[in-house]
Amino acid sequence: MPIKIPQGLPAREVLEKENIFVMDHDRAVTQDIRPLNILILNLMPEKQKEETQLLRLLGNTPLQVNVTFMRTATHESTHTSHLHLDQFYKTFDEVKNKKYDGLIITGAPVEKLPFEKVDYWEELKEIMAWSSQAVTSTLNICWGAQAALYYHFGINKVLLPRKLSGIYSHKVLDPNEKLLRGFDDIFTAPHSRYTDLDQEELAGHPEVRTLAWSDEAGAFILIAGKGNQIMITGHFEYDTETLATEYSRDLKKKIHPDLPEHYFPEDDLSKNPVNSWRSHAHLLFSNWLNYYVYQETPYKWE
Template sequence: MPINIPKHLPAGELLKEEKIFIMDEERATTQDIRPINILILNLMPEKEKTELQLLRLLGNTPLQVNVTFLNTASYVSKNVSQTHLETFYTTFEHVKNRRFDGMIITGAPIELLQFEDVVYWKELEEIMEWTKTNVTSVLHICWGAQAALYHHYGIDKFELTKKCFGVFSHDITDPTVNLARGFNDVFVAPHSRHTGVSLEEIKSHPDLTLLSASEEAGAFIVISNDAKHIMVTGHLEYDAHTLGDEYARDVEKGADIDIPVNYYPNDDPSKEPMNTWRSHTHLLFSNWLNYYVYQKTPYNWS
């Protein structure tokens, strides 16, 4: 089944080229089924890249998915045109009276700031509180995961001595949990962050379960016991070249940055990196949509 996206969204043509099954809003309204409604709060600076990454994954399920893109009203992104935001995005004020089956809160390159120092923190807190009653399940990614752990469970982040940057091996603690269905016992995933969260605090919290962790990268997938919140501290949604783009950007800025770990063949940046995490990315998103969104959302919210 397809993913339903705005008719002229730029990512649409790229998704078609990749043979991802999509349809525009006009065609979707003629289908007599109950679609899944997903709200995406896109906090990443390069919004169009993130749109493509997430839509590619949401479109690979047997469900029809309606997507609404959300941006903050208290901060306007400098890396995307205002026309793009006005055409394809809305703000919380316009959706707060609606209910959504699922929501994704992305990462943001601001993890070295204290949460309260983030310009849109109060707005994000309001949105996260609203999800308790208006969203069935929320998938939080990277900084979004750290924000959720802090807001909902009081677990703060801490600065790492060295950036966690590369592709790392992870273990699954319980493969019978629906979110991990189909996962290998050991799999790899990308990380790109300057901060971490305490494994001990997560393990000892009565409302949380640590589903996956890495010796090098720490806590990776954390799920609340009521399945309301899923926190993923890395970037399974990244393309093969995303870490390389970030590395090139930092080198150009003159930053003190090492090459991404386990990323380039033979650690040679001149060689083409390969996506070694794609299958688990699709598993994570399809399992989330099926077991935590579709299976749990009432047909009629009222």
């Protein structure tokens, strides 16, 4: 089934070249079907890249998905044109009186800041509070996952001695959890962050379970309750070349980053990275949409 996206969204051309079935409003209204309504709060600076990456994963299931993009009103994006934001994005005030089957909160490059120092923190708190009543399941990614764990469960983050960047191996801790249905016992996924979760607070919290763990990167997939809040501390949505692009960007900024771990073959920059996480990324998003959104959401919101 297709994914419904705003008419004219630039990501459409990329997705169609990859044979991902997309449609706009005019085509969607001809179908007598109740689509899943998914809201995406895109906090990434380069919003169009994140749009494509997430839509690629959302558009690969048998379910029809209607996507709405949201931005913060209290932070002005400097990496995405105002025309694009005005045309394709809504603010919280425009959606807060609606119900959504699913919500995705992306990562953001603000993890070195205390949560309270982030200029849109108060707005994000309002959104997360609203989501507890108006959204069936929320998928929180990277900094979004840390923010959710801090706001909902009081689990803080800690600064790492150096940036965690690379492709890491993870173990499935609970193979019976529906979110990991079909996962291999060991799988890989990208991480790119300067902070980690406070492991003592995480281990002692009765509501949050760790479903997948990496000896190098720590907790990766976490869940609370029956899946109302799902946290992914890495970036399953990353393209093959994303970590290479970040590495080159940091070099130009003279940040002197370490080479992403387990990424370039034999740590040789002249060799192209190999994508080893794509299938599990699609599987996780498919499981989330099916078991935690479609199977749990009411047909008609009251």
